[in-house]
Amino acid sequence: MxxxxxxxxxxxxxxxxxDDxxxxxxxxxxxxxxxxxxxxxxxxxxxxxxxxxxxxxxxxxxxxxxxxxxxxxxxxxxxxxxxxxxxxxxxxxxxxxxxxxxxxxxxxxxxxxxxxxxxxxxxxxxxxxxxxxxxxxxxxxxxxxxEFLIVGPAADPAGLRGMSDPVAAMRRIAEGHGPFVSRGDQSGTHLREQLLWKRAGFSTPPRDGWYIESGQGMGATLQLADEKRGYTLTDRATYLAWRDKLHVVPMVEGDTSLYNxxxxxxxxxxxxxxxxxxxxxxxxxxxxxxxxxxxxxxxxxxxxxxxxxxxxxxxxxxx
Missing domain, CATH: 3.40.190.10 (Periplasmic binding protein-like II)
Structure with a gap:
């Protein structure tokens, strides 16, 4: 082990x-x-x-x-x-x-x-x-x-609106090729995102062009997701603090796996x-x-x- x-x-x-x-x-x-x-x-x-x-x-x-x-x-x-x-x-x-x-x-x-x-x-x-x-x-x-939540563009190209399961939502984002913006910085948010990808069947996060790593904090990552008209995982506090500057909206929230x-x-x-x-x-x-x-x-x-x-x-x- x-x-x-x-x-x-x-x-x-x-x-x-x-002893292993x-x-x-x-x-x-x-x-x-x-x-x-x-x-x-x-x-x-x-x-x-x-x-x-x-x-x-x-x-x-x-x-x-x-x-x-x-x-x-x-x-x-x-x-x-x-x-x-x-x-x-x-x-x-x-x-x-x-x-x-x-x-x-x-x-x-x-x-x-x-x-x-x-x-x-x-x-x-x-x-x-x-x-x-x-x-x-x-x-x-x-x-x-x-809590964490998955946010995305109002047009919702991946069709997440109304979903309650974040794992199924991540799988659908991958199937539709995003875009998805990751913190990519080993933060608590990034670690939770990696766990969701693993539960969705990806041993490592996707590395296709639609998967973007910001390498920055949550506020900057939200801004980048907004610019790319993509999805991201965020904590609720930062999203609310930045909401007036963004067009992305909550898509998936409330599941116990999103407790932060x-x-x-x-x-x-x-x-x-x-x-x-x-x-x-x-x-x-x-x-x-x-x-x-x-x-x-x-x-x-x-x-x-x-x-x-x-x-x-x-x-x-x-x-």
């Missing part, structure tokens, strides 16, 4: 067992590599500047670094606007500054594995479990959920000595705190007459 391992590029790969014969610019525009490279250098420069400005005031060795918390998170939480809504409250109350790196969940988890983030917010349950079981994360808590759950994961300091453990834990605690959960449950109601995320703190993590 093969185990699953998350590589540094964010991809899940099978490995044999020993991932407009307004929202938060999160920071380049991941540049931020990580600057992390310790920036702390040193800040410390030097403070020492020059206030020569008589001692500065703790990691003061500049410990005041910042690096959050590696899926692009959907950024593109939907949730982070812009809740993080300022955390910063005001805690004194920390949150540096958001919005990437696919596979990449976010890989950053956590390497110690290039202080805390991770992800929606890729299988990949999360692999890293928790491997000891890279010490705590995994459920934060919220929404988000967890916050705290890193194991034994595997990443340079992380801000206290800051990461503080942000994780904030995300599951009652007042934050209330804010999450209310987010989107004023604009869309429905919540974009359903708060879930206190429930058992997704298997």
């Amino acid at each position: 093969a185990r699953r391992r998350l590589e540094d590029d964010g991809r899940l790969r099978s490995v044999p067992r020993a 014969p991932g407009e307004k610019r929202p938060r999160g525009g920071t380049d991941a590599g540049a931020l990580v490279r600057r992390r310790h250098g920036a702390a040193a420069l800040t410390a030097a500047a403070v020492l020059v400005a206030v020569p008589c005031r001692p500065l703790s060795p990691l003061a500049a670094q410990s005041s910042a918390v690096i959050l590696a998170t899926t692009t959907s939480t950024r593109d939907a606007g949730l982070l812009d809504s809740i993080l300022p409250d955390f910063e005001r109350a805690s004194g920390y500054t949150v540096k958001v790196i919005a990437v696919g969940s596979g990449q976010a988890l890989a950053m956590g594995k390497r110690g290039d983030a202080d805390v991770v917010l992800s929606h890729a349950p299988e990949a999360e479990r692999v890293l928790v079981d491997s000891g890279y994360f010490v705590r995994r808590r459920i934060v919220m959920h929404n 759950v988000y967890h916050v994961l705290e890193l194991n300091p034994k595997n990443a000595s340079r992380i801000n453990v206290a800051g990461g834990r503080a942000l994780a605690d904030f995300l599951v705190a009652p007042e934050t959960q209330r804010r999450i449950g209310e987010f989107g109601k004023g604009r869309f007459s429905q919540s974009l995320f359903v708060p879930d703190a206190g429930k058992e993590p997704s298997p």
Whole structure:
């Protein structure tokens, strides 16, 4: 029986067992590599500047670094606007500054594995479990959920409208040669799409010309699907946040296989000595705190007459 391992590029790969014969610019525009490279250098420069400005005031060795918390998170939480809504409250109350790196969940988890983030917010349950079981994360808590849906052009050339089974819908898209736009980035959305293709009878996603990989976040992928008059898999929150700019409409939704759950994961300091453990834990605690959960449950109601995320703190993590 093969185990699953998350590589540094964010991809899940099978490995044999020993006994066998991932407009307004929202938060999160920071380049991941540049931020990580600057992390310790920036702390040193800040410390030097403070020492020059206030020569008589001692500065703790990691003061500049410990005041910042690096959050590696899926692009959907950024593109939907949730982070812009809740993080300022955390910063005001805690004194920390949150540096958001919005990437696919596979990449976010890989950053956590390497110690290039202080805390991770992800929606890729299988990949999360692999890293928790491997000891890279010490705590995994459920934060919220929404759902995936398949959207497409109003003309609906594949004839999906009215279908309730996403697997049958993916098969019909393939039979009609799409177009279909994939994230192609090992994000939680991309991993769910791959699972649907597998259940539809494709061991790997189709590689014909009608299958397009954007390699980008959810908002950009929705825009590309709109331009191509094609279909895509999206989370509901990002779709609603971008709906006024798009012509694609929901085609398939509501099936239990489209359930989309988000967890916050705290890193194991034994595997990443340079992380801000206290800051990461503080942000994780904030995300599951009652007042934050209330804010999450209310987010989107004023604009869309429905919540974009359903708060879930206190429930058992997704298997």
